[in-house]
Amino acid sequence: MENDHIIDLNRLKEMRVELTRFMMAYKFACDEINTKINILSDEFNYIHDYNPIEHVKSRVKSPESIFKKVLRKGYDFSLDSIRENIRDIAGVRITCSFISDIYVLSDMLKNQGDIKIVEVKDYIKNPKPNGYQSLHMIVEIPIFMTDRTENTYVEIQIRTIAMDFWASLEHKIYYKYNKEIPERLANELRNAAVVAAELDRKMEQLQKEVSAIKEENEEETGLAFLENGQIPTILMKTLSEYQKKIEQE
Numbered sequence: 598m599e600n601d602h603i604i605d606l607n608r609l610k611e612m613r614v615e616l617t618r619f620m621m622a623y624k625f626a627c628d629e630i631n632t633k634i635n636i637l638s639d640e641f642n643y644i645h646d647y648n649p650i651e652h653v654k655s656r657v658k659s660p661e662s663i664f665k666k667v668l669r670k671g672y673d674f675s676l677d678s679i680r681e682n683i684r685d686i687a688g689v690r691i692t693c694s695f696i697s698d699i700y701v702l703s704d705m706l707k708n709q710g711d712i713k714i715v716e717v718k719d720y721i722k723n724p725k726p727n728g729y730q731s732l733h734m735i736v737e738i739p740i741f742m743t744d745r746t747e748n749t750y751v752e753i754q755i756r757t758i759a760m761d762f763w764a765s766l767e768h769k770i771y772y773k774y775n776k777e778i779p780e781r782l783a784n785e786l787r788n789a790a791v792v793a794a795e796l797d798r799k800m801e802q803l804q805k806e807v808s809a810i811k812e813e814n815e816e817e818t819g820l821a822f823l824e825n826g827q828i829p830t831i832l833m834k835t836l837s838e839y840q841k842k843i844e845q846e
């Protein structure tokens with residue numbers, strides 16, 4: 598009897614370690630995707646004079662939400678089943694300036710060798726009946742732990758500022774009315790989603806026009822290589838070194 602008690606305690610300790618490792622893998626997966634996005638963002642800032650990434654948020658689903666989803670979907674309660682079936686435990690949301698940025702960014706992530714694309718849901722080309730828009734990707738990435746490699750699912754949602762604004766308001770209304778939004782409000786939300794999509798298209802069109810004018814001006818004045826009207830420092834250095842060399846000759 599006393600031995601049984603000891604075994605239970607050991608098993609409990611093992612379970613605690615297993616659960617901690619299980620949740621940690623998702624935290625590391627978020628960290629890994631965040632690092633990838635930060636690298637892309639920094640490169641956009643340094644190399645191109647434009648950064649499509651407005652902001653990034655990540656979260657690990659709480660154990661309570663995981664269990665609710667397991668119950669709702671009728672999955673088995675084992676860790677293996679949760680790992681395989683609940684693919685949004687790690688979630689990263691990227692907000693971009695324009696719709697085209699969403700696809701540029703998703704292609705960049707798709708092309709990274711260690712990211713496996715498991716599923717893509719394009720709610721921009723096919724919005725949900727309530728008006729929801731976003732690009733969702735379920736990806737799998739390897740997480741290298743002390744004694745094993747854990748292939749971990751992450752849900753990446755990419756959307757514009759307008760799509761994000763709509764989704765966060767809809768989310769609040771959805772929970773305020775306990776998931777039963779009154780018909781009038783649901784219609785208003787659908788209309789607001791159409792207006793938001795129209796705004797996205799207009800802003801993108803404006804951005805294209807402004808870029809085209811900027812390129813034309815740069816070509817005309819031959820200043821395409823200037824950074825904010827200044828000769829880049831590295832180019833200045835090379836030019837003055839070249840000048841010194843000529844003078845010495």
Ligand code: 0O2
Binds near residue numbers: 688727729763767768
């Ligand atoms: P949270 O708190 O953001 O994590 P499922 O995951 O089974 O519920 P499905 O079809 O597998 O649904 O996933 P889907 O359609 O890719 O959507 C999952 C997530 O997208 C949701 O996560 C939301 O974040 C977001 N989403 C999807 N539809 C809507 C919508 O109509 N309105 C809003 N505001 N967000 C939506 P969670 O787990 O529901 O919430």
